[in-house]
Amino acid sequence: MAQSITEDSVRAALTDRLKASHVEVRDMSGGCGQAFTSLIVSPEFVGKNSLKRHRLVNAALKDEIAQIHAWSAKCQTPEEYEKEKAATGGNEGPPLDGTAGGEVTGVSQ
Amino acid sequence: MFARTILSRQLLRPAFAAPAAARTSFLTSIQTRFLSDQTRQAIDKAVSSAPVVLFMKGTPETPQCGFSRASIQVLGMQGVDPAKFAAFNVLEDNELRQGIKEYSDWPTIPQLYIDKEFVGGCDIIVSMHQSGELAKLLEEKKVLAVEAEAAEEEAKKE
Numbered sequence: 001m002a003q004s005i006t007e008d009s010v011r012a013a014l015t016d017r018l019k020a021s022h023v024e025v026r027d028m029s030g031g032c033g034q035a036f037t038s039l040i041v042s043p044e045f046v047g048k049n050s051l052k053r054h055r056l057v058n059a060a061l062k063d064e065i066a067q068i069h070a071w072s073a074k075c076q077t078p079e080e081y082e083k084e085k086a087a088t089g090g091n092e093g094p095p096l097d098g099t100a101g102g103e104v105t106g107v108s109q
Numbered sequence: 110m111f112a113r114t115i116l117s118r119q120l121l122r123p124a125f126a127a128p129a130a131a132r133t134s135f136l137t138s139i140q141t142r143f144l145s146d147q148t149r150q151a152i153d154k155a156v157s158s159a160p161v162v163l164f165m166k167g168t169p170e171t172p173q174c175g176f177s178r179a180s181i182q183v184l185g186m187q188g189v190d191p192a193k194f195a196a197f198n199v200l201e202d203n204e205l206r207q208g209i210k211e212y213s214d215w216p217t218i219p220q221l222y223i224d225k226e227f228v229g230g231c232d233i234i235v236s237m238h239q240s241g242e243l244a245k246l247l248e249e250k251k252v253l254a255v256e257a258e259a260a261e262e263e264a265k266k267e
Contacts (some may be wrong), residue, residue, distance in 0.1 A: 006254060051228070053237060062216070072231065073232055074232065097232070098177075105174070
């Protein structure tokens, strides 16, 4: 029943379900495919605070998140994304806070 | 224990006197979809046990997950008063570990509550820390160890 979850499947789901204009998904599991971090840019975030944005993402990816070990997201509106890109000359991409060099550490359950 | 509570309720309430097959599926759906009253009450109590409450994997001294560690570090850097802080290790209690996700409608651990209000998980804690929102919120809620610091400052001056 459970289709395996990949960077591509998560990206496709977010693009489809949140009408995201830009999505970056990174596997931070170190290979076991159970932990992902993401940068999601969607017009659906406009006018919503951080908690509401994350709740929207959690709802859109309910089944996927229930199956994986770790999930991290940065949620930006297209305007915020462009502004940050212009200000920093690039974009940081998905958040890596709480990881060790981009990989999840801790209990594997 | 849990099943028994449901059954006795069914006996008390004729509305639930359904055919055996339907009753079975009712029990299943209840068990998978809802928190038991007992768990909910226990979590209510945990959430109100201190002004700042973190549900985490491991303990503040020995976090068992990078996200819990990052969250604890942020609260430490912000200077949250230890007397106004409580941490609950979800790895010690599977009912809490599963229950808190449903209670908060939030799929991951850690989870931060301030004044019984859900603030968010690690991503939100870190981004609020970086933007200054967290400092503002903690100050408003008067949960920082400012008095102790101020007293130290005073002591230095003298």
